[in-house]
Amino acid sequence: MRSFLTSPHSPTPRIDLDETVEENGPIQPDQAREDLRQDPYPLPKEFEWSLIELGNAKECTEVYELLCANYVEDDDATFRFAYTADFLKWALLPPGFKKVWHIGVRVASNKKLVAFISGIPAQLRVFDHQQTLVEINFLCVHKKLRTKRLAPVMIKEITRRVNLEGIFQATYTAGAYLPTPMATCRYYHRSLNPKKLIETGFSALSRNMTMQRTVRLYRLPAETFIPGIRPMVETDVPQVTALLNAYMKRFSVAQVMSEEEVRHWLVPARGVVYSYVAEDRQTEKITDFVSFYGLPSTVIGNTVHNQINAAYMFYYVPKGLGEDLKRLQSLIKDALILAQQASFDVFNCLDLMQNASFLEDLKFGQGSGNLHYYLYNYRCKPVPRDGMALVLL
Ligand SMILES: CC(C)(COP(=O)(O)OP(=O)(O)OC[C@H]1O[C@@H](n2cnc3c(N)ncnc32)[C@H](O)[C@@H]1OP(=O)(O)O)[C@@H](O)C(=O)NCCC(=O)NCCS
Incomplete structure (x- = not known):
């Protein structure tokens, strides 16, 4: 899950979902470099800023350990996201990444890493306007240092460093409701290993259901359905890029990816991102694409x-670019089968893109929380769930 907070200084729209907004646009104008604050914001004296080198195994492990013990938990503190070190490198080192946006806070005396925040660049289209902005993620403060107002300083500092690179907009998501989201989505979960999910308390056995009947309910075919579906390989990148950008035109808010970005984000990497294409055997052209990423959660205190082991829906393109909802359903069903074969316990997605069309038929259950999408320093009219096509990690 992603996270970012607005501070009192954040220019996000203050009014509730504003149906009257007709013009997209920045809330505050860009500032000249010389008018920006040049020095880092001060931290309480026992702490210091530290740039994190994710390519360095030791520093990557430090971030992994910080997040593993202190990052987002569910409301009952039963589960906590456990992003792996490989995942963090994938998430934070895309084309055009900037080390200055991988910001750590250390204890000055012993150099222990106690907080982190990050940004990565992306091209985002919001309605008919496209621009570079940053995606903010992985804000985390060590549990022992909470409520010391470190988070607002970290948010101001990353904003300053992003501004110094000539970027004045950001996007981020949070479970918390802050003024004012551009879109709000719901999480949905599809059990792949219902017995384990029930044993961990992730899901509950429904009334009038036995374990055996539940297992049968969620059983999936052993074989995929779409002919010619296979793992994506590097040489598929140009076709997948073209298909993805064509399909994304359906939606109001979508990332625009270059071939270089598709290579980074979508060529499979074991344990991190899984992508499949279906190829027409006669024309040898790719017709469909589907991907998901792997994000485990620690089950706190379960012996x-x-x-x-959760799979999260990433991007997809069904044959016919979304006109044929039956084909989309077959594609996602194949993704469920492939995720189960890759030993995932549950398949999660939001109700964005065209997902609402298959959730019920494919036996997804509604999750408990909302995920709100925010834009920093950009105003736009509210985006319905089926107009949203941005997936943040
Ligand atoms: C989120 C987190 C970094 C905040 O740090 P903290 O030490 O609890 O809070 P601080 O004292 O530094 O800052 C308090 C400010 O942050 C805001 N804040 C704290 N947690 C927040 C949250 N989850 N969502 C929105 N705002 C939050 C407070 O409202 C307060 O701002 P305000 O006084 O202007 O309203 C910390 O709780 C954490 O690491 N949580 C686990 C990971 C996580 O949840 N990340 C963010 C997910 S949205």
Whole structure:
């Protein structure tokens, strides 16, 4: 999950979902470099800023350990996201990444990493306007240092460093409701290993259901359905890029990816991102694409299962670019089968893009929380769920 907070200084729209907004546009104008603050914001004296080198195994492990013990938990403190070190490198080192946006806070005396925030560049289209902005993620303060107002300083500092690179807009998501989201989505979960999910408390056995009947309910075919579906390989990148950008035109808010970005984000990397294409056997052209990423969660204090292995829907393109909802359903069903074969316990997605069309038929259950999408320093009219096509990690 992603996270970012607005501070009192954040120019996000203050009014509730404003249906009257007709013009997209920045809330505050860009500032000249010389008018920006040149020095880092001061931290309380026992702490210091530290740039994190994610390519360095030791520093990457430090971030991994910080997040593993202190990052987002569910409301009952039963599960906590456990982003792996490989995942963090994938998430934070895309084309055009900037080390200055991988910001750590250390204890000055012993150099222990106690807080982190990050940004990565992306091209985002919001209605008919496209621009570079940053995606903010992985804001985390060590549990022992909470409520010391470190988070607002970290947010101001990353904003300053992003501004110094000539970027004045950002996007981020949070479970918390802050003024004012551009879109609000719901999480949905599809059990792949219902027995384990019930044993960990992730899901509950429904009334009138036995474990055996539940297992049968969620059983999937052993074989995929779409002919010619196979793992994506590097040589598929140009075709997948073209298909993805064509399909994304359906939606109001979408990332625009270059071939270089598709290579980074979508060529499979074991344990991190899984992508498949379907190829027409006669024309040898790719017709469909589907991907998901792997994000385990620690099961806090469970002696039998210490992790849930969750797959999260990433991007997809069904044959016919979304006109044929039956084909989309077959594609996603194949993704469920492939995720189960890759040992995932649950398949999660939001109700964005065209997902609402298959959730019920494919036996997804509604999750408990909302995920709100925010734009920093940009105003636009509210985006319905089926107009949203941005997936943040
Ligand atoms: C989120 C987190 C970094 C905040 O740090 P903190 O030490 O609790 O809070 P601080 O004292 O530094 O800052 C307090 C400010 O942050 C805001 N804030 C704290 N947690 C927040 C949250 N989850 N969502 C929105 N705002 C939040 C407070 O409202 C307050 O701002 P305000 O006084 O202007 O309203 C910390 O709780 C954490 O690491 N949580 C686990 C990871 C996580 O949840 N990340 C963010 C997910 S949205």
